[in-house]
Amino acid sequence: MNAEEQPIKNLTLEELLPNVDATHKLGYRLVQVCCTKIGENSFEITYSFDKDMKFANLRVTVGIEAELPSITGIYPGAFLYENEIRELFGVQFKGISVDYKGHLYKKKVENPYNEKKKVQ
C-alpha cells in the first residue's frame, strides 16, 4: 500500500468561505467537490485540494434546507461541481458564477441521488 495523508477539517457553514479562501491563498488547487448523503436529507460536502501532492479536505455537514455559499468567486472552476451537486442531490448553492438552473444534466428525475425527495 502507498497510502497518503488525507486530513479532513470539519467546518460550520460560516467557516467555509474563509477557510476556502485561506486554502487558495496558500496556493492549493481545487481537486474536487463531493456530496455524500449521510442520512434522511442530511449531506456531507467535501472540498478537496492539492498542492505539490499534499492532499487536504474541508468538510461541511448540512441539511436539505441549507444554502451553501458558492466558492466560484475563489475557484472559478468550481461551477461544474456545484451545479452537479444541486441537480443530483438537491443541495442548494448561492451565487454560482455559471448557473445552469437545474439543466446541466438531461434527466427524468429531479434529484436522482436523493431518492426520498418528491419529484415535482
Added chain:
Amino acid sequence: MAKRIVIPFGPQHPVLPEPIHLDLVLEDEKVVDALLSIGYVHRGLEKLVEKREFPEYVYVIERTCGICSYIHGLSYCQAIEEIMKIEIPERALFLRTMGSEYSRMHSHLLSMGCLADGMGFENLFMNLFKVRERIVDRMEASFGGRIIQGTCKVGGVRKDIDEESLGSIVTEMESIEKELKEITDVLIKDDSVKHRLRGVGMLSKEDAYELGAVGPTARGSGVKIDLRMRGYAAYDRIKFEPVLGTGGDCHSRTAVRVRELFQSADIIKQCAKKIPDGPIEVKYTGNPKGEYFSRVEQPRGEAIHYAKGNGSRFLQRFRIRTPTFANVPPLIHMLKGCDLADVPLIIISIDPCISCVER
C-alpha cells in the same frame, strides 16, 4: 461592435465521438463566449454502487469509460484496499502498472489519431491507429481484453503474464518505439501540422493551475501535475519524470502526449525487467468501513475515486471525479477569443471523454 450571433456546436459533430453541446457566441469569426451543455449520456453509475456488492462493482466502474477503463478499475480497487488495509502482492502492483501504461499508450494514440483526423490528415490518422492496434492486441494477449480487461480485482489481479511473454513484451516494445518515432515526428515537426496547432487554444500556466486543469492539458502549459509521482501501484520503483511542455497551445499538449508515449514504453520495459516472482492476489475477509480518496493518473489526467463504506457489502457512496470533468473550465477559457474554425481542434486537444464526465 460586430453583430453577435450564437452558433450551436454539437451534440452531433464530425469531430466529436461523444455528445457534447456548445453554444458559441461569435463576433464575426471570433468566439467571444462559450456555454457548455452536457447530460446526454448520464447513466448514474455512482448511484448503482448502492445495488452492487463492492467486489462486483469493479465491473461497473471499468465501464465508466471505453478508453481508460483499466485505470478506473485499478483506482476503485485501490480505494477499497486502502480502507480495508489489504496488502497487495508486489507482482500484482507491477502488473497493474503495466496495464495502466498500455492503457495510456492506446489512449494517447487514439487521441492523436482523432486530432490528425480533425486536421484532415487521414494518412497520419491511419498510421497512428495501425500502431494502436499492436498495443490493443498485446493488451488482449496479456490482460484478456482489448479495451475492457476485467483484470483488476480487490486484492490483486486476475491474470498473470508468464516469463516468456514478459521477454517478448520488451522486444515488441522496442519495435513499437521505432515505428512510433517515425510517425510521431510528423506530429511534432511537420510544417503544416505546426501551422495548424501552434498558437491555437492558448492556456497559460497560471490559468491552467487556477482553473484546475489536469493531465496533458495542464502539463502542456508547464504545470507539473502527474499523480504517478505519488508512487501508487509500482510507480515508486520505476524511474520517470513528468513530461512538461511550455507552449500552452494545441501543439504543446500534443507534444506532451507524444513524449508520454515513449515514457510509457520505457515504464513497461522497466516493469517487465523488474517484476518480482510471487502471487498475484491475496484473500481478504470483511467489508469496507471508512473512506478513502484514491488518486491516480489516467491518460487524460488526474482522476479521483472516493469510496465510503459503512461495513456492509454495499458502499454508502462512491464518486468519480474524472479528468475531463476538471478540464472543462480550462476548455471554455481556451475557446474564448479563438477562431470558429479552431474550435474542433481545441476540443480534441484536451482529449475529451464525455461518458467519463457524466458517468
